[in-house]
Amino acid sequence: MRTDASQNRARILDAARELYAAKGLDVTMRAVARRAGLGVATLYRHFPDREAFVVAAFEHELADCGRLSEEALADPDPWRALRGVVGHVVRAQAGHRAFPWGFRAESLDEVEMGEARARAMDNINELVRRAQESGDLRADFSPSDLALLVQASDSLTATSPAAARRLVAYLLQSFSARTAPLPAPAPASLLGADFA
Amino acid sequence: MRTDASQNRARILDAARELYAAKGLDVTMRAVARRAGLGVATLYRHFPDREAFVVAAFEHELADCGRLSEEALADPDPWRALRGVVGHVVRAQAGHRAFPWGFRAESLDEVEMGEARARAMDNINELVRRAQESGDLRADFSPSDLALLVQASDSLTATSPAAARRLVAYLLQSFSARTAPLPAPAPASLLGADFA
DNA sequence: TGGTAACCGGAACACCCCGTCCGGAACTGG
DNA sequence: CCAGTTCCGGACGGGGTGTTCCGGTTACCA
Secondary structure: OOHHHHHHHHHHHHHHHHHHHHHOOOOOHHHHHHHHOOOHHHHHHHOOOHHHHHHHHOHHHHHHHHHHHHHHHHOOOHHHHHHHHHHHHHHHHHOOOOHHHHHHOHHHHOOOHHHHHHHHHHHHHHHHHHHHHOOOEOOOOOOHHHHHHHHHHHHHHHHOHHHHHHHHHHHHHHHEOOOOOOOOOOOOOOOOOOOO | OOHHHHHHHHHHHHHHHHHHHHHOOOOOHHHHHHHHOOOHHHHHHHOOOHHHHHHHHOHHHHHHHHHHHHHHHHOOOHHHHHHHHHHHHHHHHHOOOOHHHHHHOHHHHOOOHHHHHHHHHHHHHHHHHHHHHOOOEOOOOOOHHHHHHHHHHHHHHHHOHHHHHHHHHHHHHHHEOOOOOOOOOOOOOOOOOOOO
């Protein structure tokens, strides 16, 4: 591979991450190309189609997610560790709006990233099991509730990051088996000043 | 207005409601016209543009919402009434995916519907106040949290209605000032069989 | 019943998107 | 330094959307 080609590849992925972070997945290939200072054909020279391209842009975040789940397993307090993972993922997603999509992408299985995702999920499942065993996490909690949280949070991040944070705080409280209510962030209106 | 014109107007709105209910707002004007057995120009003869058209399709639901909030105010148990309103709105939304969008639409203010919405909001604000006074609803609850719930629920309804119901159950529990955990519906995976 | 005005339908317009093609520029190995 | 291969960028095709135009049709009223 020629040096300019690999430089351009990196520049493309950087541009994609910046734009996806700012605007979510509704970013055209042309916009990415323009941001990278390149032509659209260059994108298609490095990636077969749009989906593969988006997935490639998420490699970094997925690796982060895996590493994070490993660290969480080492925490002696599984409930605290789980909350930490949730907080991290939600923050990562606030800075990278397409995260849930990237996480769910079918085409991950093609590359070895599918395995990385599987390992991260195994870790999280184990973390959930431990947190339930410790009695901090409600017994009827399902790991799929985390996906639920991530997707719901993402949909709110688009309109109001503060609302997303508040939603996450509410949900984390519901997940807890203890009764102590967690403090929620300040209310964030999605409807302008309509609600008092 | 000629009788066929007014008949067609009703047929258009019916078709729109059916399609929006089934597929959300991602329905083309052509699709609505085809469903109504009419040409697309007929749609634009009755409504200036797509947005005004969608808003018009929501007139009925908004009126329902207002009536519902009136009834809820008559309930002696404000917390139960509030949960009832939430349940109704979420169900209405499951059958009418574009509800949150229609509720937030700016252009409502142009027609007299803006006033209907304002009254519904006043009622809900009052309901929240009473539920807090009764001690059932947490003191730091904000009426805007309802908008948060509706939007989050909507985003999940698209992929999994069961997940949306579970989310709502979790949130309602968090909203409660009492400690008794509400039973959550069965877990609903958003990620296929990836999570155990 | 007939004339007219209101109404209708589908084609057409303007604008987006993704993905491809090809002539020209740029890098690199000998 | 130069030839040749790799790479680039803008134009192109196919498909989609919201919106408008115009000739034909239909309902109404006198």
